[in-house]
Amino acid sequence: MHADPEVVVLRLGHRPGRDNRMTTHVGLTARALGADRVIISGAASGSKGTIEDITDRFGGPFDAELTEEPRGVIRGFEGTVVHLTMYGLPIQAVESEVRSDHEEGSLLVVVGAEKVPFDVYERADYNVGVTNQPHSEVAGLAVFLDRLFEGRELEREWDDATHRVIPKAIGKQVEPTEAAGSADDATLTDTDAVDGAEPSDDTHRLRGDGRPDEE
Amino acid sequence: MHADPEVVVLRLGHRPGRDNRMTTHVGLTARALGADRVIISGAASGSKGTIEDITDRFGGPFDAELTEEPRGVIRGFEGTVVHLTMYGLPIQAVESEVRSDHEEGSLLVVVGAEKVPFDVYERADYNVGVTNQPHSEVAGLAVFLDRLFEGRELEREWDDATHRVIPKAIGKQVEPTEAAGSADDATLTDTDAVDGAEPSDDTHRLRGDGRPDEE
Known part of the structure; x- marks a missing residue:
């Protein structure tokens, strides 16, 4: 590290x-x-x-x-x-x-x-x-x-991320970083939008990674 | 606890x-x-x-x-x-x-x-x-x-165990406890014997639990 x-x-x-x-x-x-x-x-x-x-x-x-x-x-x-x-x-x-x-x-x-x-x-x-x-x-x-x-x-700080999670007392907030393309330029605070774009599980676990062989 | x-x-x-x-x-x-x-x-x-x-x-x-x-x-x-x-x-x-x-x-x-x-x-x-x-x-x-x-x-101490692991710098040692029946009374220090009787994985993980639905 x-x-x-x-x-x-x-x-x-x-x-x-x-x-x-x-x-x-x-x-x-x-x-x-x-x-x-x-x-x-x-x-x-x-x-x-x-x-x-x-x-x-x-x-x-x-x-x-x-x-x-x-x-x-x-x-x-x-x-x-x-x-x-x-x-x-x-x-x-x-x-x-x-x-x-x-x-x-x-x-x-x-x-x-x-x-x-x-x-x-x-x-x-x-x-x-x-x-x-x-x-x-x-x-x-x-x-x-x-x-x-x-x-x-x-x-720890992270380099070259396109997204980062903003810690919250309640709810979910994920923002694009400066490294992200301008298409991502909006701040995502809506839960549904985040769920579509981000690891959708809530406990440090990915709900799925799109790889059937991972199941 | x-x-x-x-x-x-x-x-x-x-x-x-x-x-x-x-x-x-x-x-x-x-x-x-x-x-x-x-x-x-x-x-x-x-x-x-x-x-x-x-x-x-x-x-x-x-x-x-x-x-x-x-x-x-x-x-x-x-x-x-x-x-x-x-x-x-x-x-x-x-x-x-x-x-x-x-x-x-x-x-x-x-x-x-x-x-x-x-x-x-x-x-x-x-x-x-x-x-x-x-x-x-x-x-x-x-x-x-x-x-x-x-x-x-x-x-932490554990109650009513039948077996306990003895920490070792190298190798594996599992012993029956006093709570275990007399049939288990020998100290198991042989690796193969332990492998047969105990969680056989070596990294805090069970190699299998005998339940096919767990795989």
Whole structure:
């Protein structure tokens, strides 16, 4: 994020079809909460496209990439490797050490889908548990990033957005930015207009991304 | 959580089939990160069963309920209603006020799936954005709960678990608890044995819950 050393999220074990939505949520969470890029292992062009589409509209920089060689990504990563797992050491016990490492260099945050190979546990500099309870890789990633950046990610500015949400106590307001074309020049405050043009879900989730294979 | 006033998560707009996994992750995240119960609107018996199964194995107390009347739940809630939405006020601006309210009484945290009716925005005491970016309701809920409890949820003790994960720097260790039957009395440290008996995914996510309708 910004001038910090890079934070990369690696999504392991994506199973096409079954994992599409979870993988999309991993990527969008990475973007929204301050990571610089997501690398998805496997055939996840739909998720990649959705993440890029959101970045085009709501800003970046943020990159989404696919890889067929996730172990090569981990092995070749020059920096600290953190693997999020319910079997790992408590985040509250290791987070300050991870933050110190991140002040010195880049961070690769590995989140799994199907069973993670044991060599990932061995290669990781930290196996970190956001609780030792089964829950969600999206939740684990979110808490990890919020703690890594100590909330600074919430103040992040976005470049090259065509639209931005104006925070409101009640209701929805989305405005075109200066980067948007003049055709978008009107301020959208009407709920219905916004619903047509914007992520129409109301809870940090897209109601659909127009990709049937994401369902 | 514990002696605190109750925190209830209400999952709105669950669409059977399509949302099963996301709804399960919402419920498991609510449980793992300190909420007392989840109420799911709609036909989500599969998600409810999965959440209950995890609670049976890894402990509680935590309740999962279904409702056909989510608006009644919101309307009748005696306490503070927080609606998580990317259109809301920044969490960092309102969290201390929400925490103060929670010291006084119960909290209902509403997370949507499909489009959230406008009256939810109006009824909510707080519409809160974990960023004003589109990402994931699971991520938003996770960051919200971690900030609400200021990390205390990570130290929570669990009652009536049959198994518990022992945090490890490398590898996986799951042990039966005293609450478990004597047949489980051996300590499971072998990875394969654990994989057979436990949530087999490695990133706070269950590899599958044995319910085809969850896929």
